[in-house]
Amino acid sequence: MSTSKEHPLSYLLRQLELYTDLPVEERRLVLDLPHRLRRLDAGSYLVREGDQPTNCMVLAKGYAYRQKVTGDGSRQIIAVCIPGDAVDLQNMFLEVSDHSVQLLTQADVADVPREALQKLVLTRPAIGTAIIKLTLVEASILREWVVNVGRRDARERIAHILCEFAVRLESRGLLSDHGFELPMTQEQLADATGLTSVHVNRVLKGLEADGLISRKRRHIHYADWRALQDAGDFSRRYLHISDHDTIAQTF
Amino acid sequence: MLDVHDLAPLVRRWSKHVDLAPDDEDAILALPFTRRSFGKDAYVIREGHEAVECTLLLKGFAFRQKLLRDGSRQIISFHIPGEFLDLQNGILGVADHNVQSVNRCETAVVPRAALADLLADKPAIRLAVWIDTLIDASIFREWIVNVGRRDSRARIAHLLCEMVTRLERNGAGSDGILDFPLTQEQLADATGLTAVHTNRTLQSLRRDGLIQLSNGILRVLDRKELREVGDFEELYLHQKL
Numbered sequence: 001m002s003t004s005k006e007h008p009l010s011y012l013l014r015q016l017e018l019y020t021d022l023p024v025e026e027r028r029l030v031l032d033l034p035h036r037l038r039r040l041d042a043g044s045y046l047v048r049e050g051d052q053p054t055n056c057m058v059l060a061k062g063y064a065y066r067q068k069v070t071g072d073g074s075r076q077i078i079a080v081c082i083p084g085d086a087v088d089l090q091n092m093f094l095e096v097s098d099h100s101v102q103l104l105t106q107a108d109v110a111d112v113p114r115e116a117l118q119k120l121v122l123t124r125p126a127i128g129t130a131i132i133k134l135t136l137v138e139a140s141i142l143r144e145w146v147v148n149v150g151r152r153d154a155r156e157r158i159a160h161i162l163c164e165f166a167v168r169l170e171s172r173g174l175l176s177d178h179g180f181e182l183p184m185t186q187e188q189l190a191d192a193t194g195l196t197s198v199h200v201n202r203v204l205k206g207l208e209a210d211g212l213i214s215r216k217r218r219h220i221h222y223a224d225w226r227a228l229q230d231a232g233d234f235s236r237r238y239l240h241i242s243d244h245d246t247i248a249q250t251f
Numbered sequence: 252m253l254d255v256h257d258l259a260p261l262v263r264r265w266s267k268h269v270d271l272a273p274d275d276e277d278a279i280l281a282l283p284f285t286r287r288s289f290g291k292d293a294y295v296i297r298e299g300h301e302a303v304e305c306t307l308l309l310k311g312f313a314f315r316q317k318l319l320r321d322g323s324r325q326i327i328s329f330h331i332p333g334e335f336l337d338l339q340n341g342i343l344g345v346a347d348h349n350v351q352s353v354n355r356c357e358t359a360v361v362p363r364a365a366l367a368d369l370l371a372d373k374p375a376i377r378l379a380v381w382i383d384t385l386i387d388a389s390i391f392r393e394w395i396v397n398v399g400r401r402d403s404r405a406r407i408a409h410l411l412c413e414m415v416t417r418l419e420r421n422g423a424g425s426d427g428i429l430d431f432p433l434t435q436e437q438l439a440d441a442t443g444l445t446a447v448h449t450n451r452t453l454q455s456l457r458r459d460g461l462i463q464l465s466n467g468i469l470r471v472l473d474r475k476e477l478r479e480v481g482d483f484e485e486l487y488l489h490q491k492l
Contacts, residue, residue: 071482076396142391147325150398150443194399
């Protein structure tokens, strides 16, 4: 769990190391990236569509989501960012932001100057490759979301997204006792899955009634991990972490 | 028409992203590769396979897809010549989705290790590949919005606008007339609709005088209105790059 002593970029490093073995020197260079820490309230915008950000923001603590709004004003959440995620790597090169990023919870955000990160990518092949991999995994998750929203039914969609949270959080040491504090309202879950909030409510109740999860306010407990994966048509391959179901081993 | 050198499209594509030095270009063109052809509807890459090579599309149309356990298919992107079909597999090591050909395809297959060496040796190319992957991700984000929050008419119109924009940028087609070999079933699988629904939607777009689609030829008759219906803003394609 995150403590105040934790280095603000430690989750970023942890994420990079999921996909690439970094030498000691490279590890140090990541942690030594210059940064300024800001504490922001839930609901704050980190990036607005059309912005031209100059820093690269890393979530040190807290959660955020990426969203787009369609012409008729409906919202689609396209990703949920967890500690360690760099929320706007794309803006280092794609001059204008193509979507908005908003905080789900109060958060600590580390602003890293883009030049510093670009320099690491250019001068350190291992870090460059690790960051490309991180971007590729992000794209892989987006592809899976296209499938989730395009071809799965409501129960599968919700079960799938809950499984994804579990595996991603566990990979960064943020899952405790088979559960976590879901940082989203039912309306936000609906916007992430292309459903209505009424529908999400019904599905969550169903998953709970069937013993797959249990809930206490926003806290989600993975009561039957195997059955939930089955309900969500979930296979972890697209997360490119490891084939081992490390969560199953802890039951 | 194919380029004099099969890998020339890569140089062209990446030099839009970064300034490539002459020896960067030489290194790209010196990549080892083999030509491989695929017939219509063939599997180019299968999910779960260990990736030992990366496939560059030279000619034809292809798409990425995932199959669900009930046998339904979701198409995740369409690809046109000059694009890698599986760069991510080559870098991440395993294919997390399938790639299929739409029509007859010509490809250049580059060994994974050679590409990895290129990325390690050439910082400018590393940046260019990174930018490519960022643009890919941006397109996927827009597709989530398309299937998640647009109605069927907007979904189809949006997809058509995207394809037209990308194809024209690639130098294909003129005066809004394009080779467009995608079937209605493929359009349906890309938009999360049924084939019947897709057919009805295409007919209504035709009735309204926006497009004409027959025998693999797409005619865009009212570009402005098609963009309007599709809620299409091309920012997410990052074409200025």
